[in-house]
Amino acid sequence: GGAGDQGSGGSGGTGGAPPSTTGFDGTTIKLGVLSPLSGPVAVIGLPLTAGNKIWFDALNQRGGVAGKYKVELVQEDTQYRPDVTVQQYNKVKGNVVAFTQILGTAPTLAVLPQLKTDKMLAAPASLDALWVREPNLLPVGGPYQIQVINAIDYYMTEGGGTKDSKICNMIQDDVYGEAGLQGLQYAAGKYGFTIANTQRYKTGTENFTGQIQALAGAGCQMVFLTATPSDAGKIWGTAAQARFMPRWYAQSPAYAAALSKSPITPYLQQTTIIVAEGTEWGDDKVTGMKDLVARTTQFGPSQQPDYYLAFGYNQARAMTAVLEKAVELGNLSRDGIMNAMNQLGKVSFDGLTDDYQYGAAETRNPPRSSTLFSVDPTKPFGLKTVKYNISSEAARTYEFKKTS
Amino acid sequence: MTAFLQNCFAGLALGSTYALVALGFVVIFKSTGVINFAQGGLLALGAYLGYTFSNNLVLAFGIAILLACLAAALVGAGFERIVLRRMVGQPPFAVIMITIGLLFILEPVITAIWGFDNLQVRNPWNINTVEVGGLVFGVKDLWTIGLTAAVVVGFFLFFKFSPLGLAMRVTAFDPEAALAQGISAKKVYAVSWAIAAALAALAGIAMAAGPGGLSPSIGFIALAAFPAMIVGGMDSPAGAVLGGLVIGLAEALTRGYQDQLFSWAGDNVSIIVPYLLMIVILLIRPYGLLGTKDVRRV
Amino acid sequence: MAKPHRNLVRDYRQDLRLFGSPMARTGLAAMLVGLVLLPMVVQDDFWLSVLIYVGITAVGAIGLNLLTGYCGQISLGHAFFIGAGAYVTGWAGSELPLFLWLPVAALAGGLLGAVIGPFALRLRGHYLAIVTLGLVFVGEHLWRNWRSLTGGNSGTSINSQVSLGPIDFNRVELAGEVYSRNQGYFWLVWVLVAIIALLVKNLVRTRPGRALQAVRDRDQAAEVIGVQAGRYKIGAFVISSAIASVAGALFGSYQQFVSPDEWNLLMSIQYIAIVIVGGLGTVFGSILGAIFVGALPALIDRFGDAIPGVQTSVGGEGFISVFALNQAIFGVLIVLFLVLEPRGLAGIWLRIKAYFKSWPFSY
Amino acid sequence: MERLTPLLEVRDLVLRFGGVTALDGVSFDVGAGELYAIIGPNGAGKTSIFNCLNGVYKPQQGTITLDGTALTGRSPAAIASLGVARTFQNLGLFEHLSLIDNLMLGRHHLMRTGMVSGMLWWGRAKREELAHREAVESIIELLELESYRRMPAGLLPYGVAKRAELGRALAMEPTLLLLDEPVAGMNLEETEDMARYLTEVRRQLPLTMILVEHDMRLVMDLATQVLALDFGVVIASGTPAQVQDDPQVIEAYLGGAA
């Protein structure tokens, strides 16, 4: 079992119960959640937060952190706006031990200076490579760049690609898209191909004919897609109508279960591979998934299978590992948490994502593996494993740098 | 050449959607003299209603569209009845702000009912295509263009020939003088809100029937339709259509030739092309292509 | 012509005073004292940060009100100028001291306004509104692509010096006490609100300000009496953009990180909302409006949980989540408010004022 | 009254709007100190002459010279600073501004405060405000507007608003004052008041006035010279008595009653 899954009888610290501190009254640990819970991005914020909650509900049922301390979430709505996030951060920072979720790159960066002055730890809810080297941040999962690199590796080795293949990409014009582009650029260097064409689009675009025409015109044989579901649906729909049939590889957030029960499903089955982590939804051979499904059924029966749900669940689990370390060190104060974070070793997620080597920011090593899926409407989440947990040489050697 | 024509067709389809939304703006502007910022919200509402009629109640798609338009019209008229009627004779700024307030209300209500998840609307168009001479036309796009054309003709006749059309126009110019002619401002306002909402619903469903499915951010298209309305002239239904098509074509073609012609201007120039075009056109014609000039005499 | 009586002259002097009546002077003093004391009393970082953002928006709103309320030109492009101010601070803030980067931001905003202002000459009313809306989108494109300045999509950190002589607003030391960054920024921002309010108030009660309002009410008649309408329209644009840039500069300086997504239409709309809710053509109204629009969501947020039947957390029970409800309540309040008082908060303010004192020259 | 050297010379003014010819070769001279009246049926082009004089309309042909300076081709604001003031047929007050502010706006071109000095208030702005406020007060006194000082112009009773417009024009310290139907819509009493103000102003100030008015009694009593227009063409000009008896004027304008 991974961190926190020991449940009862946790090791506890040698120094006895940690003294109460901000956000910890001796029995309950309060954790902050800053997430867009209303507005257009709530479609991500809600399942993420539900994932946080399912983990902690299950943990509390088993006794709590280190078997003794219940966890309570303080949720605040950020509307995905940096200024609101700053305000909400100020609202709850005096009540919590740490933040188990801050959603969005810009909102996270907006509170980062304060996290540093306040010595606060927070788990950002995005797979940005930016986070890996930030001491005050607790990232989980393999960054987007890793997903792209592994996807390219698969395409080159088993997917029929060569370095002369026309490899293109289509990205959303924001930080998420930039991460996808970075990954592909890195891969291009490693595998010796040039990116034949890059198309950018703004989310909410209504008609993608131009982009699809351009990709088709450039003769793209493979297109790596960094998108979110409604745009991805339209993109694939347009491609299908235009009879454009490249190999599509898409980043995990591009996919939603609805796409496996839509008119474009047959097209996706023929052309598309989704790059994500872990395993198929409901795969009970993987402990992490088995637990997740069981706990979701118990604590969030109305929740649909969702990547973001799993992501939030993993975040909560990583945070639990930090908290248990802090309890072990006998200090749940902010200093104590930061100290615990620095001393934290490898945390296992039981196969939901690969193990993450935490510790001091310079020494962290995020998971380097990805899983490739194909679309299959018969599966609960509509995805079937094509290649489980691969981690390419290129991904393993990818270096994470500190942000400027 | 095929690529060019294909892009043109995409532009027309996109332009039709813009035209429908812009028409909704125009109708309300013409009769009340305000820009209705809630149009995007009504569009989303219409689309979700269409979803409910088509998916949950399993009605034929045509019927679902009709019912959704009707229901949206009721909601639009209801807004007018409950809120906007009280604002007759008040400064237009306050009224515009109220439409913004309505947008703020609509959004959470919609997500409270239908949630945030992407939904697929059951519809007969799907991603079916028709191929003519090497060009591929999406069935949905063809329908959108066709429906827009029908609506536009209806509008033209309505405004030009029906007394209510004239009544709507004069009420915007001078509500009090219109009242003195026995024109019921209440009726005029209610009807224009109903029409605008129905148009929004139609546009909404047409969009939601695509492979992208339906999500709460669907209403954003209303922003993209602003340039369409302005380019055509804010008070001209014909202008809305013309503007919609011009903007749609411009956007699609810039997008299509981004790599060849516009890479110097940064990625994704097509997004701002509608706005740039709008600025250029307004500098030449300050009241849009077909808008009415303000009449001022000293 | 008959010479007016001496006594009258003394009256004009008094008449021209901004805070002429004892009532007004007491009010002013009370406000100033409140401003100084508030951060010492309310040390809560949440309310301080809310009020700092409110102050920053109040600055921007005063600028917009000058353009929209006083000169009658609706602009939906305010977010663009705010963004520009923030980026200028990002660029100059770490090199230059506060008393330089703030004016530099204002200057940059003013220049941008001067470039865009001439559009206002050709366009009227709603047309101008939508064209300036275009500015937001064109600006966003610019911010996304001008990576060296803005950091592109990833955004940019802003590191600015905020000390004025011996006072470092990041850490104010006053009579032996040390005050936090939030307290320091509160003072900085609200002193600027007061200064800018005063400047604009002076502007609108003197020759150029009257000319702006004349142009708003009847531009042809204004021309005929010798007001160069075009010049004043552009002038209003320039000053309004300069003030917006100052607001942006403060925004960037306080938030320390900005990204292109922030300068969007929603922000422009929020400013319009403030100006309308506060009352068009009143400086004080802009401040009230900023408080209303900025602090109301925070208040609803505080007390929204108390409403029964509402889902208070993700995964909880209830029909509508408290977060969605907050948005809806905000919308409902704006609608309700304007239905009841279309002249905005300033209208209510005027009524209260009229109730408490009658103007010396009333009839 | 003897004719003085012409202050204003208008020559061959032609003004067209699309198909409509509003002015068709209008010429006339106005001597300094005169009260020159222009009469004519509705739509004859009287207001259009005013609009040409102060630059709102650009005539297609013709020249206008004020005291040796050409007005044609100048902007309204420039013409205003040359000393041409006017009142409007359909009220041109700034309705949201108080009466005082309206009058102060009349002095706009005599003041210098710019945006920056206005913002700073202390110094030029304050000095100017005080000085010009005095001038405005004397006009308020002259026109008996004391009790309306603070009222927004939009709420002024009609008769008062007309007077306020006159006040604003006077505040400009013009050499040439154009009055477009100053007593329209007024009853006898109010008309008498206005006549009194006009006479008083003429007595006190070295002004030349051009009056457009349909109230024939006022025109006949006050004017020194009358010009009659019809369809943009001058049909008669001369002393009030001459014009009143002109058969063409009676036919086109006065009708049986006069």
Place this chain on the structure above:
Amino acid sequence: MLSVSNLEVVYDDVVLVLRGLSLEVPAGSIVAVLGANGAGKTTLLRAVTGLLVPHRGKITKGTVRLDGDDITGADPAKIVRKGIAQVLEGRRVFAEITVDENLRAGAYTRRSRAEVKESYARVLDLFPVLANRRKSIAGYLSGGEQQMLAIGRALMASPRLLLLDEPSLGLAPRLVEQVRDIIVQINQQGTSVLLIEQNAVMALAIANSGYVLESGKVVKDGPAADLLADEDIREFYLGSGERRSFADIKSYRRRKRWSA
């Protein structure tokens, strides 16, 4: 046909403008209402036609009856349908549209196309100037032309009672005569007229009876002939008798008011 009794109107919940005003317009007659600026004449018309609402005005007391039916505070549209049309003060033509469209807007309440056509012909007949400028944008018409358009537009509703608010304002003397004749003509064609005028000479010349308002009250009323003969009215409204030249009015001002 129209009877107004004891009417009180308040603006903005505070400004009391009409203070118990009563007035009758017998069927087929022309009734003139005189009064200084601000006396409340326009307010009276607004109260009759239901147009107080946009001005934040309210009838707080009294009734307005048309042929015995109570129409106090009724919807303007309903009042127009019942046969009352109003020519608003200040013309208020729809500036942005053509003369033709203005006239058609006036016929909004009428259903029969044939009748509308007939009214249209009648209006153009009364105002030949308008016939020439049918396709012109109304806002560019001269003041007088606009006044004619406003009257024409009201006639398009084919009213039984026509309310005119200062129709002679800004009209050339010959046109004032014309309008006077037109009012008589309209009246002879069966429309009752309530005429508000500053031009008392013109109004009393054609009216059957008249009312004088002061501060929202009727201070004098009676048959037009009696009013014409009244000393006060002669002095204050007609200026006849030994008329002073306006040029001679130097520095005195009438201060007299009716003691009300």
